[in-house]
Amino acid sequence: MAADTRTRIVQAAMELFWLKGFNSTSVADILSRTQLNSGSLYHFFPGKQDVLIGVLEAYRDGIEEMLLKPAWDGLDDPIEQIFALLAHYRRLIVETECAYGCPIGSLALELHEPDPQIRDLLAANFVGWTRAIEQRLEAAGARLPHDADRAALAEFVLTAMEGGVMQARTHRDVGYFDRAVEMLRRHFAMLEQAARTRARSHA
Amino acid sequence: MAADTRTRIVQAAMELFWLKGFNSTSVADILSRTQLNSGSLYHFFPGKQDVLIGVLEAYRDGIEEMLLKPAWDGLDDPIEQIFALLAHYRRLIVETECAYGCPIGSLALELHEPDPQIRDLLAANFVGWTRAIEQRLEAAGARLPHDADRAALAEFVLTAMEGGVMQARTHRDVGYFDRAVEMLRRHFAMLEQAARTRARSHA
DNA sequence: GTCTATAAAAGGATAGAC
C-alpha cells in the first residue's frame, strides 16, 4: 500500500526542511525526492508555503505516536521519561554527525516573519511538547516542591534542549548538548533535594 | 567622517541578516540600504557569503565594546552582570515586538551546512560570549560551589538565553524569555544556597 | 573605487494535454 501522493510530498518535505531548511529547499528538490512532477504538487498545495503548513501539521499531529511513545517506551519514572526524550534528540544529533537537531526549532529561527498560520503552527508544536513534559512533571508529584511552577519548568526543559542543540550543531560537538542536559539534571536534583528538605521540616 | 564603504556594507548586512536572515536578504537589499551599486560591493567582497563572514567577524570583534560594556555599565556584582546581559536581550525582544532575538543564534540554525569558515565564526561568537560569562562566574568565587563547572555553567547561561529567545519569538510573547531567565535565577540561587550550606558544614 | 548594463542561473508557479 503505497502512501498517497499528498502524504509522500509531506514526508519528503519534512525530511528536506529538516536537512536543508525551508528556504534552501526548492520545490524541485521535493519533486526530485518524490519522483513526482510539479503538476502533482500544485494539485495538492497552492504553493510551497502550504507544504510547510502540511509539514508542521504532521509534526503537531504525530508528536504522541512518532516522538513521545517511542522515547518513553518501557519507562515509568516521569522524570526519567523527560530525560529519555532528551536522549532521543541526542540520538538525532549523533546520527547526523551534529549537523541537524530539532526541526521545529530550526524552522522557528529561520523564518523571521512567518505568516500567522505558520507561526501558530510552530507555537502549537512547542506547546504540544511542553504540555507533554508538564504532565510528566505533574506525575512526579511531591518529588518537586509544591510551589514549583510545572508549566514554567516544562518550558525550561524545552529551553535547555533547544539551546543545547543549537550549540552542539554550531560546534559540531554533542558534548555541548550533553552538558546542557547535565545542568538540567542538576536543576531537577536540586529541586528534588529542596522538596525533601521541606518535607522533613514540616514533619 | 562617513564610514568607509566596506564598513557601511557590513553594517547594513548585519542589520538585514538580523531582521530577515541570510537567505532572505538579497544582495539587492544590501545595495538598496547602503545606496551603493553592485560594483562597489563586489569590489570588496567576492560574494554574498563573504559579506556574512565580514558580519560575523564584526560581531566577534565587537562583543566587548558593543555588547558587554554597555550591558554591564555601572554594575559590580558578577552574577548581576550576567543577568544584565540577559536583560539586554530582553530589550531587543521587546523593541522588536518579539520578532527578533539573538542574531548569532538565528544564523546558527538557519545555515544548515555552512562552510567551515562560517561555522568556525559562529562558534567563535558563542565562545566569546560564554568565555565572558565564565569570567563573571569565576569572579563570583566562593558564592558558587567550588566543584561547580564554571565553563559548563556559562554554556548553560547561553543555552537558557537562546532557548528563551526562540520561544519568545515563536509565541511573540516575552513572557517565555522571562520565565527562562527566572528559572536560571533559581538555578543560581540553589547553587549559592548549596555553597553556603557546605561552607557551614565545613566550619 | 564606483557606475550602468547585463549575463546566467535558479526558483516558484502556471497552462493545457492526457
Next chain:
DNA sequence: GTCTATCCTTTTATAGAC
C-alpha cells in the same frame, strides 16, 4: 490526478566604461 513544457521573477554575479 499526473504529465510536459514553459513563463516570469528574483537573485547572484560579471563586464567594462568612467
